[in-house]
Amino acid sequence: MExxxxxxxxxxxxxxxxxxxxxxxSITFGMLGIINFAHGAFFALGxxxxxxxxxxxGWSAAIAAPLLAAAIGMLVEVVLIRRLYGKExxxxxxxTFALALLIEAVIRxxxxxxxxxxxxxAIFNGIVxxxxxxxxxxxxxxxxxxxxxxxxxxxxxxxxxxGRVIRAGSRDPEMVDMLGINLPRVFTAVxxxxxxxxxxxxxxxxxxxxxxxxxxxxAIMPAFVIVAIGGLGSFxxxxxxxxxxxxxxxxxxxxxxxxxxxxxxVLMLLILLVRPRGLLGTQWERFE
Amino acid sequence: xxxxPKGALGAxxxxxxxSAAFGADASAQDGPVRLGILTPKQGASASIGQSMARGAxxxxxxxxxxxxxxxxxxxxxxxxxxxxAQQNMQKMADDYSVAGVVGGNSSxxxxxxxxxxxxxxxxxxxxxxxxxxxxGASCNRYTFRTQAPVPVQxxxxxxxxxxxxxxxxxxxxxxxxxxLRTARSMLDGVGASEAGNDEVPVNTAxxxxxxxxxxxxxxxxxxxxxxxxxxxNFLKQWRELxxxxxxxxxxxxxxxxxxxxxxPDASTGIHVKPWYYNDPANPDVEKKFVEAYExxxxxxxxxxxxxxxxxxxxxxxxxEAAGSTDPKEVVKQIESWTYDAxxxxxxxxxxxxxLIRPSVIVQVKDEITDKWDYMxxxxxxxxxxxxxxxxxxxxxxxxxxMGEL
Numbered sequence: 001m002e003x004x005x006x007x008x009x010x011x012x013x014x015x016x017x018x019x020x021x022x023x024x025x026s027i028t029f030g031m032l033g034i035i036n037f038a039h040g041a042f043f044a045l046g047x048x049x050x051x052x053x054x055x056x057x058g059w060s061a062a063i064a065a066p067l068l069a070a071a072i073g074m075l076v077e078v079v080l081i082r083r084l085y086g087k088e089x090x091x092x093x094x095x096t097f098a099l100a101l102l103i104e105a106v107i108r109x110x111x112x113x114x115x116x117x118x119x120x121x122a123i124f125n126g127i128v129x130x131x132x133x134x135x136x137x138x139x140x141x142x143x144x145x146x147x148x149x150x151x152x153x154x155x156x157x158x159x160x161x162x163g164r165v166i167r168a169g170s171r172d173p174e175m176v177d178m179l180g181i182n183l184p185r186v187f188t189a190v191x192x193x194x195x196x197x198x199x200x201x202x203x204x205x206x207x208x209x210x211x212x213x214x215x216x217x218x219a220i221m222p223a224f225v226i227v228a229i230g231g232l233g234s235f236x237x238x239x240x241x242x243x244x245x246x247x248x249x250x251x252x253x254x255x256x257x258x259x260x261x262x263x264x265x266v267l268m269l270l271i272l273l274v275r276p277r278g279l280l281g282t283q284w285e286r287f288e
Numbered sequence: 289x290x291x292x293p294k295g296a297l298g299a300x301x302x303x304x305x306x307s308a309a310f311g312a313d314a315s316a317q318d319g320p321v322r323l324g325i326l327t328p329k330q331g332a333s334a335s336i337g338q339s340m341a342r343g344a345x346x347x348x349x350x351x352x353x354x355x356x357x358x359x360x361x362x363x364x365x366x367x368x369x370x371x372x373a374q375q376n377m378q379k380m381a382d383d384y385s386v387a388g389v390v391g392g393n394s395s396x397x398x399x400x401x402x403x404x405x406x407x408x409x410x411x412x413x414x415x416x417x418x419x420x421x422x423x424g425a426s427c428n429r430y431t432f433r434t435q436a437p438v439p440v441q442x443x444x445x446x447x448x449x450x451x452x453x454x455x456x457x458x459x460x461x462x463x464x465x466x467x468l469r470t471a472r473s474m475l476d477g478v479g480a481s482e483a484g485n486d487e488v489p490v491n492t493a494x495x496x497x498x499x500x501x502x503x504x505x506x507x508x509x510x511x512x513x514x515x516x517x518x519x520x521n522f523l524k525q526w527r528e529l530x531x532x533x534x535x536x537x538x539x540x541x542x543x544x545x546x547x548x549x550x551x552p553d554a555s556t557g558i559h560v561k562p563w564y565y566n567d568p569a570n571p572d573v574e575k576k577f578v579e580a581y582e583x584x585x586x587x588x589x590x591x592x593x594x595x596x597x598x599x600x601x602x603x604x605x606x607x608e609a610a611g612s613t614d615p616k617e618v619v620k621q622i623e624s625w626t627y628d629a630x631x632x633x634x635x636x637x638x639x640x641x642x643l644i645r646p647s648v649i650v651q652v653k654d655e656i657t658d659k660w661d662y663m664x665x666x667x668x669x670x671x672x673x674x675x676x677x678x679x680x681x682x683x684x685x686x687x688x689x690m691g692e693l
Contacts, residue, residue: 003504010496114335115520117551120528127530134500136528208528209493210520210549214331218493253486253497258460260497261489 002132007250009133015246016146017205021219022226023150023238024197030233031170031190034081035089037096040220041103042195045069046202047211048111051118059121066199073195077188085187100216107213120207142204149200150239157235166190170233225264229271231281240279320361321613323348323603324380324410325596326373326391326401329366332491333516335545336393336592337367340415343589343596344390346581350597351604356612373397374404381408387613388412390599393592394515395419395463398433405430406691409615411622413603415595418541419462420470420686423642427688430615432622432641434562434599436669438466438513440679441540441560442474444649444669448558449509449538450478455502456485457512457522464488467513467540483507488518495522499529510537519546520554527554544590544662552656560647560669563594567648567665571629588660602627602636616693632673637680640688644680646670 025039049065076099084092124138135143157163169176169186177183201219209215226245230237245264252263259266271279325344328337341364348360363384365376373392380386381404389405392398393416405412406428413432414422420437456471458464464487475481484505486498499522502510514522519542526532537557544565547555563570565578565588577597581589589597606621607613623641627634634645650663670676680686 003500006500007497010500014494014496113329113338114545115517115549117549117554119551119553134503134529136530138528139496205493208496208525210517210524212334212517212520212549214334214491214517215493217331218491249494250497254501257486257488257498261492 003254004251005132006134007254008247009135010139011247011250012243013135013139013143013246014250015243016143017201017208018222018226018245019239019242020146020149020201020204021198022223022230022242023153023235024194024201025223026227026230026233026235026238027197028191028194029227030235031166032081032085032187033089033170034084034092034191035096036081036191036194037093037220038076038099038103039096039194039198039223040216040218041100041107042069042073042198043202043205043219043223044107044211044213044216045072045103046199047118047206047215048107048116048202049199050203050206051111051116051211054118062203065203066196069199069202070192070196074188074192076195077191081191082184082187100220104213104216107216111213113213115210115212118206118211138207142208145204149197153197154235222264225268227278229268229278231278234278234280234282237278237280318358320359321355321607322361322363322384322386323600324384324386324389324391325362325364325600326367326376326380326389327364327393327416327596328368328397328516329364330368331516332518333367333393335549336416336516336543336590337391339543339545339590339593340391340393340596342581342585343593343598344415344600345596346577346584346593347597347600347604349584350577350580351601355604355607367391367393367397367401370394370396370400374400377401377404377410377412378408381410386410387607387615388603388618390415390596390603392417392433394461395422395466396461398422398431399426399462402426402428402431411603411606411615411618413599413622415599416592417463419466421462421466423640424687427640427690429641429691429693430619432599432602432636432643434595434602434643434645435541436560436562436645436647437642437680438463438470438540439681440669441647442467442470443679444560444647444667445511445538445540445558446471446474446478446480449480449511452478452480452508453483453506454480454509454511455483455505455507455535457498457502457510457514458485458487459490459514459518460487461490463515463541464513471511488514490515490518492518493521495525496529498522499525499531502535503529503531507535510535512537512539513541514539515541516543516546517549520549523547523556524550524554526556532556543592544660545592547652547662548590548660552662555652555656555662558649558651558666560649561591562645562647563591564648564650564663564665565589565591565594566661566663569631569665573629598627619693631671632676639683639690640686641690642680642686644677646676646679 028036050062053061120138126137128135226241230241252260327340367373388411392414395417398414398417418435458468540560542559609621610617646668649667651666670679
């Protein structure tokens with residue numbers, strides 16, 4: 001029983017990293033209707049930027065990594081993504097897939113094919129033991145930071161005027177445009193926000209996983225699974241699904257390790273069979 | 289409007305085709321010799337693949353860039369998965385007409401490439417695979433292998449695990465299954481027992497759940513065979529969860545890049561690998577290879593770079609000795625090729641095409657002060673020709689039934 005509790009707690013930490021990766025993807029799809037296959041690449045960029053900043057200027061400089069990734073995301077939106085609005089979803093999938101390959105190639109040419117060593121900040125060394133639950137201080141910090149980021153994001157989208165504009169723009173862009181709001185600028189900011197959140201996940205995951213070009217590919221599939229399970233475009237759905245996937249993966253490692261990487265796909269299959277729109281997916285007129 | 293007569297057009301097209309066909313034949317005789325490099329370019333073993341390719345390219349440079357007096361042109365394709373590796377092996381034959389292929393890092397990819405090598409008659413030297421089947425039940429006349437097979441590597445460290453309670457961590461594909469099977473069969477011989485085991489899917493990013501299981505099982509040692517980034521991720525999280533120094537880690541078929549990718553802090557353990565760049569026992573020719581590699585890439589070669597260099601050197605020497613790129617002749621020459629710089633002449637055993645050469649046992653240094661030099665060589669799997677040959681097994685034990693050329 002103790003090990004199951006410990007694994008479940010570990011699964012929660014794994015889950016919150018997945019949530020952070022997938023929530024940006026969910027926002028980009030929900031607000032812009034873009035299936036961003038390059039999302040994992042922005043996750044990797046976050047990790048690489050934090051590696052570069054932390055090794056040059058210390059860990060506190062790594063806070064700029066998500067901002068850099070967000071700025072690149074906004075540039076990509078202006079140059080490329082905005083041409084895809086209102087077009088077939090398949091087109092955005094193909095274009096962003098090419099973008100993912102391009103970013104990965106850039107990462108390989110700048111930082112090389114191999115991994116880069118990145119350790120957690122020294123203040124997070126150590127282990128926290130709460131009853132049967134064992135967790136490293138760094139993982140506990142990841143849990144706290146992720147919850148704080150998600151709460152801030154929810155508050156931004158639900159409670160601020162900017163958040164209302166974004167949500168309204170995602171449902172009825174024409175009406176928002178008629179109200180005199182510069183919608184293209186809003187969309188640029190939303191895409192940058194999604195990329196920035198992916199990069200925060202990259203910054204947090206960098207000291208846990210090996211910082212390597214393939215981390216992009218390792219991140220994108222769980223992110224898509226979580227978005228599908230949670231319901232396309234649903235913020236709270238992504239949160240619940242991320243926790244489900246994290247805990248399911250950790251418990252599968254305990255009982256059937258060979259199947260651990262397939263567990264989340266089986267979970268997705270079962271949930272979509274029962275509820276094809278995902279857990280909290282709603283009917284959106286613009287996607288019908 | 290001017291139209292050309294159809295008959296004249298047909299004759300012109302036929303003439304062009306004939307000219308192209310004869311031209312191609314002439315260029316096959318006089319043009320560059322194409323050699324294939326097939327290693328991972330992406331995924332968990334991308335670092336290993338790059339090192340192996342660099343080593344193979346350097347072997348060509350050190351050979352003067354020519355073979356049989358003709359320029360060499362290399363074709364580097366990806367070994368992303370067994371399926372991709374097999375398709376790319378076919379491409380090597382169909383699209384590039386290569387005279388030989390060096391590569392095959394993972395056992396599963398190598399096993400997928402081998403039937404193509406045999407069918408298309410391409411001399412193929414696998415520079416990374418270790419599963420027994422490669423030179424055992426699945427062996428064929430066109431495939432050779434440089435890395436020691438699993439039983440040799442496992443037995444190299446097993447006498448250090450006497451009376452220990454072991455936890456096995458192996459990847460869930462051909463190589464890992466071979467390691468698990470072999471290690472279990474050797475437990476009784478050293479009075480060891482099994483505390484638990486996990487067969488881990490390739491490309492696992494988070495090992496924390498596995499490490500919690502190991503912690504609960506309280507083994508005396510972890511014995512594993514994780515490869516590439518999988519090993520890097522495991523060791524990084526092993527340290528993060530406070531296990532480094534608590535339970536020793538033993539691994540077979542590791543590569544230097546697995547450790548360089550995570551830095552000195554997370555590196556730990558006693559491991560088996562084919563070669564180490566800073567081994568005082570390395571012969572002069574390998575020291576020259578290290579110097580050339582450092583000059584070209586600004587860092588020392590990993591063992592996989594050495595494997596690529598070694599395999600390509602054998603290929604080039606054999607093509608020269610054959611006097612042509614005729615695959616049958618090249619295979620015969622690889623079968624009789626020897627590497628005379630080692631402790632004794634190393635060679636590919638004729639009846640299974642396995643390179644007979646000891647592996648090295650390394651231990652990660654307690655204090656790493658150099659950017660690249662993480663290991664001390666603490667021994668070899670065997671010493672001397674007789675012991676080494678014995679360790680690689682008899683024809684009955686290996687079970688290879690070599691086909692005709």
